[in-house]
Amino acid sequence: MPTKELITKVWIDPGCIVCDACETASPTVFEVLEETCIVRPAALDVEFTKPLTESIIEAAEECPVDVIKFETVATEVSKEELAAASATTEKSASPEAPSSEADAAIAAFSSKTVPDAPEGPVDPAISALLKAVTARGGSSGVAAGGTNARAALDSLAKKKFDDLPPDARYTRVLESSREVNKKDPKADALSRREFVNTAALTVGWLSLGGTIAVSAGPAFGRFMMPNVLEEPDPKVRLGPKEKYDAMEPGEVSEDSKKDGIWMIRLEDRFAALSTTCTHLGCIPNWLESDRKFKCPCHGSGFKQDGINFEGPAPRPLERLDIKLVDGQVVVNKSVKFLQEQGQWDDPNSYMLV
DSSP states (O other), X not given: OOEEEEEEEEEEOSOOOOOSHHHHHOTTTEXXXXXXEEEOGGGGSHHHHGGGHHHHHHHHHHOTTOOEEEEEEEEEOOHHHHHXXXXXXXXXXXXXXXXXXXXXXXXXXXXXXXXXXXXXXXXXXXXXXXXXXXXXXHHHHHHTTOHHHHHHHHHHHHSOGGGSOHHHHHHHHHHHHHHHHHHOHHHHHHHHHHHHHHHXXXXXXXXXXXXXXXXXXXXXXXXXXXXXXXXXXXXXXXXXXXXXXXXXXXXXXXXTGGGTEEEEEOSSEXXXXXXXXXXXXOOOEEETTTTEEEOTTTOOEEOTTSOEEESSXXXXXXXXXXXXXXXXXXXXXXXXXXXXXXXXXXXXXXXXO
């Protein structure tokens, strides 16, 4: 019984340029994806690839970068199958190419050589492009009526749009747009002009919007932001009570002056004085040697307990709410007690020793 070389294994080496040639020649074996081409899972089966030997060989010949590889084995076939294969090969071959059996086609593919390249380094992109033109025929080959190219084009023309490979879809959309422009020669120029005008107007508005956002954004955000979020917490933790138990009567602690608080020790209690002068809001200084608070702005003077006695200050310093919370001294600066209104007797205006 005669034998014939049939393909039992097919794969794709690295370097695919995603040209769709293989899928056009053998769509049941190859699938072109967005960035590469793969062998369909069914084609990994030996019995699946054997009957598709001719189309796989054609796909390998059409590949412009020669990345489609395959293995063959000699398989016994009947005389009728061999004659049918020979007839198919003769029909699909170009007029200049001699008729041959499948094994002859494989031998011809294996011995195929590329014309001698010019001396010196060759740009890989130019090399791939030249290879594609010579292997697939290019547009000139199609125009000349190459049998394989014309058959492939006729096959694509009969397919539905969703079944076409990406490049064929693009070509069909392009041809459809050309048909529309033939009916209305001004349509293309008009659409381009409208596109440019619309794009320019859009860019202008976006630029204006971006400028406004950059300049007015912070002000708008400040306007929309509630003021309460920017106010510091009026409650200040001054530390454990033991820290102040060691103070003697008449002593002043300036540890929390940065927070606007003086802690003073009276006979049987502690009090928290505001550091703001009641004249025009300056910050007085505690003069230990003179036993008084002295304002550097206008000379107002206050005794250790906060009573005003010299200068323009109209009233004593204000005392602040003070409490013992979980062993910690906490002063609430938002609650004030005024001596002239008799509020220094309020239990919240002092803390017992």
